[in-house]
Amino acid sequence: MSDTYKAPESLNRLQTAALGIGGIGVIACFAGMYLQPEQALRGWLLGFILWAGIGFGGLGILLLQYLTGGAWGVVIRRIAEACSRTIPILAILFVPILLGVYKLYDWANIYLANLAAPADAPVDKVIAWRGWFMDPNFWVARTVIYFVIFGALAYLLNKWSRQQDTAETPEKAAEFLGIATRVSGPGIIVFVMTVTFASVDWTMTLEPHWFSTIWGFLFVAGWALSCFSFSVAMMAYLSTRAPMDEVLGKRHFHDIGKLMLALVMVWAYFNFSQYLIIWSGNLTEETPFYLVRSKGTWGAIGLFLIFFHFAFPFLILLMQDFKRKAKWLAALAVFIIFMRLVDMYYIIGPSPMVGEANLHLLEVPFRLSVWDVVSPIAIGGIWLWWFIRELKRRPIVPFNDPFFENAIKHGKGH
Amino acid sequence: MAEFDSSTELVAAAERIRDAGYTKTDAFSPFPIHELDKALGIKRSILPYLVFGGGILGLLSGLGLQYFTHVIDYPIIVGGRPYFSLPSFVPPAYELTILLASFAAVLGMLFLNGLPKPYHPVFNVPRFNLAMREKFFLVIEREDPKFDYEETRSLMEDLNAQEVFEVDE
Numbered sequence: 293m294s295d296t297y298k299a300p301e302s303l304n305r306l307q308t309a310a311l312g313i314g315g316i317g318v319i320a321c322f323a324g325m326y327l328q329p330e331q332a333l334r335g336w337l338l339g340f341i342l343w344a345g346i347g348f349g350g351l352g353i354l355l356l357q358y359l360t361g362g363a364w365g366v367v368i369r370r371i372a373e374a375c376s377r378t379i380p381i382l383a384i385l386f387v388p389i390l391l392g393v394y395k396l397y398d399w400a401n402i403y404l405a406n407l408a409a410p411a412d413a414p415v416d417k418v419i420a421w422r423g424w425f426m427d428p429n430f431w432v433a434r435t436v437i438y439f440v441i442f443g444a445l446a447y448l449l450n451k452w453s454r455q456q457d458t459a460e461t462p463e464k465a466a467e468f469l470g471i472a473t474r475v476s477g478p479g480i481i482v483f484v485m486t487v488t489f490a491s492v493d494w495t496m497t498l499e500p501h502w503f504s505t506i507w508g509f510l511f512v513a514g515w516a517l518s519c520f521s522f523s524v525a526m527m528a529y530l531s532t533r534a535p536m537d538e539v540l541g542k543r544h545f546h547d548i549g550k551l552m553l554a555l556v557m558v559w560a561y562f563n564f565s566q567y568l569i570i571w572s573g574n575l576t577e578e579t580p581f582y583l584v585r586s587k588g589t590w591g592a593i594g595l596f597l598i599f600f601h602f603a604f605p606f607l608i609l610l611m612q613d614f615k616r617k618a619k620w621l622a623a624l625a626v627f628i629i630f631m632r633l634v635d636m637y638y639i640i641g642p643s644p645m646v647g648e649a650n651l652h653l654l655e656v657p658f659r660l661s662v663w664d665v666v667s668p669i670a671i672g673g674i675w676l677w678w679f680i681r682e683l684k685r686r687p688i689v690p691f692n693d694p695f696f697e698n699a700i701k702h703g704k705g706h
Numbered sequence: 707m708a709e710f711d712s713s714t715e716l717v718a719a720a721e722r723i724r725d726a727g728y729t730k731t732d733a734f735s736p737f738p739i740h741e742l743d744k745a746l747g748i749k750r751s752i753l754p755y756l757v758f759g760g761g762i763l764g765l766l767s768g769l770g771l772q773y774f775t776h777v778i779d780y781p782i783i784v785g786g787r788p789y790f791s792l793p794s795f796v797p798p799a800y801e802l803t804i805l806l807a808s809f810a811a812v813l814g815m816l817f818l819n820g821l822p823k824p825y826h827p828v829f830n831v832p833r834f835n836l837a838m839r840e841k842f843f844l845v846i847e848r849e850d851p852k853f854d855y856e857e858t859r860s861l862m863e864d865l866n867a868q869e870v871f872e873v874d875e
Binding site: 564567568571572574610612 | 754758785786787793794796797
């Protein structure tokens with residue numbers, strides 16, 4: 293049975309190409325980190341956040357589909373599992389950021405300057421007030437903890453899913469589904485908390501004095517959207533090839549299209565909430581974030597996000613016929629992944645460079661370094677190579693799942 | 707009106723009367739049968755467009771209402787903001803979008819369904835109550851342009867129906 297549902301051979305070519313592009317790109321990025329450490333590291337962070345979002349998003353979707361049930365969860369499960377098993381490579385890809393923390397984050401330098409300041413000299417009060425939480429060493433320790441939590445959740449869910457495949461009786465197989473479901477409840481709470489802390493540590497601290505309390509949810513929704521989009525593209529690719537052409541039906545795409553619509557809306561909702569609260573509060577601690585991002589080219593990118601990360605996908609996904617056509621949905625999904633990159637660039641790009649945080653700039657010139665383009669491609673190549681490697685290692689559907697037959701029938705239905 | 711024992715028989719019969727050219731038809735079953743829409747030749751509902759229209763109307767009236775009150779009719783400075791401050795207009799406009807879209811959905815559904823309908827002739831057939839439990843019914847209305855008593859009756863009897871009823875108005 294497990295041989296029937298092997299991943300198609302044609303993935304091998306994609307995998308080799310991804311490794312080739314990724315390998316060359318990563319070497320270029322390392323050269324960049326030697327030549328222009330700060331720009332290259334910011335580009336690296338951009339690429340990392342985009343692809344890590346798909347990887348961690350895979351874990352989130354895995355937890356979610358165990359909790360909600362449904363046919364879409366059964367057919368997407370192995371793709372989400374393979375995404376969640378990219379966490380080890382993501383940990384390796386994070387090493388340059390760990391090593392370059394002083395080159396990338398201004399607060400790390402401010403923290404050291406505060407420590408070194410004589411007793412009566414002025415210090416950066418915001419960073420000083422946060423105390424040991426802003427200690428770069430503790431930041432590194434927290435990052436390690438995040439990877440351990442994400443990794444442990446992913447490991448357990450993948451383990452039970454694997455045991456389900458080899459279960460001798462249907463009752464045993466159902467038991468593993470039960471365990472995974474029971475753990476997913478508390479698991480998803482731990483997941484959301486960890487995403488909140490991780491996204492604050494990795495991206496929000498780029499603006500050392502600024503804060504937003506909805507930041508974590510922006511990433512929970514954004515990463516889930518990233519992963520759904522990636523999974524749809526993958527499923528559309530698989531649905532024209534054996535064995536998935538027998539499994540996937542237009543109704544599966546319809547269901548996941550609806551979830552994409554919901555997440556596009558949630559993303560816009562959270563983002564607008566953040567904007568509205570800061571806009572109406574009109575406080576000097578909060579507004580610089582949007583003041584900088586609403587001027588010149590940054591402002592144009594902001595409008596571009598409203599129209600093409602929200603309005604355009606939203607209106608298109610309202611149409612039923614669109615969601616039922618795998619190819620169209622996949623094309624939109626790839627576009628959404630691109631918009632996720634633009635969104636992350638809009639967050640990272642205008643944030644202060646090292647030494648700029650205490651200038652409190654209200655206008656930042658547009659800056660797009662070559663590394664902002666190269667790194668997402670490079671990390672994407674490496675990530676995709678690892679993803680396909682993981683996808684091929686297991687049957688491409690959980691064929692022993694008690695709801696497997698039903699899920700196939702659902703997809704073929706009206 | 708013809709009575710059937712199973713959903714598959716009903717769908718097969720529906721397909722036959724559709725192919726025979728009847729349009730004023732209807733089918734009744736104890737549970738939803740998705741294939742029936744196609745088998746009876748029922749066109750896609752226009753309800754989604756009504757809902758979309760309701761949403762657009764809600765959005766525009768939400769923005770319009772606020773523009774009228776805050777900018778034209780009674781301009782007053784709140785929190786030092788300009789009279790026309792779009793960000794604060796968004797939440798009420800959004801709520802009105804949802805409200806009118808849901809009204810369009812519910813009322814449009816009722817209107818398109820022809821509900822509420824206090825009287826329908828099919829209930830004059832005593833056995834029709836079984837449509838709530840275990841039997842499946844197919845109806846061709848007299849108003850159908852192709853309706854011809856003899857021909858329609860013989861077609862219905864030819865459908866492998868359990869029984870064919872005449873429905874009194």
